[in-house]
Amino acid sequence: MKEIDFMKIGKKLKEIRISRGLTQEYVANMADVNTSHISNIENKRVKISLPTLVHVCNALNTTVNYILADEYDAPASVLEEEILHELHSCSDETKEQILKIVKAL
Numbered sequence: 001m002k003e004i005d006f007m008k009i010g011k012k013l014k015e016i017r018i019s020r021g022l023t024q025e026y027v028a029n030m031a032d033v034n035t036s037h038i039s040n041i042e043n044k045r046v047k048i049s050l051p052t053l054v055h056v057c058n059a060l061n062t063t064v065n066y067i068l069a070d071e072y073d074a075p076a077s078v079l080e081e082e083i084l085h086e087l088h089s090c091s092d093e094t095k096e097q098i099l100k101i102v103k104a105l
Contacts, residue, residue, distance in 0.1 A: 009041075017060055024038040030059030037052075041056075062082070062085075065082070
Protein backbone atom coordinates (compact mmCIF):
# COMPACT_ATOMS: atom_id res chain seq x y z
CA MET A 1 0.00 0.00 0.00
CA LYS A 2 1.40 3.41 -0.94
CA GLU A 3 1.90 6.21 1.55
CA ILE A 4 -0.41 9.22 1.49
CA ASP A 5 1.39 12.15 -0.10
CA PHE A 6 0.85 14.89 2.48
CA MET A 7 3.15 17.23 0.55
CA LYS A 8 0.84 17.07 -2.46
CA ILE A 9 -2.22 17.56 -0.24
CA GLY A 10 -0.70 20.65 1.39
CA LYS A 11 0.34 22.04 -1.98
CA LYS A 12 -3.15 21.58 -3.41
CA LEU A 13 -4.75 23.24 -0.39
CA LYS A 14 -2.38 26.19 -0.71
CA GLU A 15 -3.03 26.56 -4.45
CA ILE A 16 -6.79 26.60 -3.90
CA ARG A 17 -6.51 29.06 -1.02
CA ILE A 18 -4.40 31.46 -3.07
CA SER A 19 -6.58 31.11 -6.18
CA ARG A 20 -9.61 32.10 -4.12
CA GLY A 21 -7.81 35.07 -2.59
CA LEU A 22 -8.05 33.72 0.96
CA THR A 23 -5.52 34.21 3.71
CA GLN A 24 -4.10 31.53 5.96
CA GLU A 25 -5.66 33.43 8.84
CA TYR A 26 -9.15 33.19 7.29
CA VAL A 27 -8.80 29.45 6.67
CA ALA A 28 -7.40 28.91 10.16
CA ASN A 29 -10.33 30.76 11.73
CA MET A 30 -12.83 28.75 9.70
CA ALA A 31 -11.09 25.47 10.58
CA ASP A 32 -10.67 26.47 14.24
CA VAL A 33 -6.87 26.05 14.20
CA ASN A 34 -3.89 28.40 14.46
CA THR A 35 -2.62 30.23 11.38
CA SER A 36 0.76 28.57 11.94
CA HIS A 37 -0.95 25.16 11.70
CA ILE A 38 -2.28 26.03 8.23
CA SER A 39 1.22 27.14 7.24
CA ASN A 40 2.67 23.90 8.59
CA ILE A 41 0.12 21.85 6.62
CA GLU A 42 0.78 23.76 3.40
CA ASN A 43 4.54 23.30 3.83
CA LYS A 44 4.39 19.63 4.94
CA ARG A 45 5.75 20.22 8.40
CA VAL A 46 2.71 18.38 9.84
CA LYS A 47 0.22 15.85 8.52
CA ILE A 48 -3.33 17.17 8.34
CA SER A 49 -5.91 15.28 10.39
CA LEU A 50 -9.20 14.20 8.87
CA PRO A 51 -11.34 16.63 10.95
CA THR A 52 -9.06 19.54 10.06
CA LEU A 53 -9.06 18.51 6.39
CA VAL A 54 -12.87 18.59 6.37
CA HIS A 55 -12.94 22.04 7.99
CA VAL A 56 -10.27 23.42 5.65
CA CYS A 57 -12.12 22.06 2.62
CA ASN A 58 -15.32 23.72 3.84
CA ALA A 59 -13.44 27.00 4.27
CA LEU A 60 -12.04 26.68 0.75
CA ASN A 61 -15.40 25.60 -0.71
CA THR A 62 -13.87 22.46 -2.15
CA THR A 63 -14.33 18.76 -1.49
CA VAL A 64 -12.19 16.31 0.40
CA ASN A 65 -12.49 14.04 -2.65
CA TYR A 66 -10.84 16.65 -4.85
CA ILE A 67 -7.99 17.21 -2.39
CA LEU A 68 -7.40 13.47 -2.07
CA ALA A 69 -7.99 12.64 -5.75
CA ASP A 70 -4.36 11.66 -6.34
CA GLU A 71 -4.62 9.12 -3.53
CA TYR A 72 -7.40 7.19 -5.32
CA ASP A 73 -6.94 4.54 -7.98
CA ALA A 74 -9.52 6.31 -10.21
CA PRO A 75 -8.89 10.06 -9.81
CA ALA A 76 -10.77 11.00 -13.02
CA SER A 77 -14.17 10.43 -11.42
CA VAL A 78 -13.15 12.67 -8.51
CA LEU A 79 -12.19 15.43 -10.94
CA GLU A 80 -15.59 15.12 -12.61
CA GLU A 81 -17.28 15.48 -9.21
CA GLU A 82 -15.27 18.63 -8.48
CA ILE A 83 -16.23 20.13 -11.84
CA LEU A 84 -19.90 19.50 -11.03
CA HIS A 85 -19.41 20.98 -7.57
CA GLU A 86 -18.02 24.19 -9.11
CA LEU A 87 -20.83 24.36 -11.69
CA HIS A 88 -23.48 24.55 -8.97
CA SER A 89 -22.47 28.11 -8.15
CA CYS A 90 -22.53 29.29 -11.77
CA SER A 91 -25.42 31.10 -13.44
CA ASP A 92 -27.29 29.38 -16.26
CA GLU A 93 -25.64 31.74 -18.73
CA THR A 94 -22.19 30.81 -17.47
CA LYS A 95 -23.06 27.10 -17.59
CA GLU A 96 -24.07 27.49 -21.25
CA GLN A 97 -20.76 29.21 -22.02
CA ILE A 98 -18.85 26.45 -20.26
CA LEU A 99 -20.76 23.83 -22.21
CA LYS A 100 -19.83 25.50 -25.50
CA ILE A 101 -16.18 25.58 -24.46
CA VAL A 102 -16.21 21.93 -23.42
CA LYS A 103 -17.78 20.92 -26.72
CA ALA A 104 -15.19 22.95 -28.61
CA LEU A 105 -12.39 21.12 -26.83
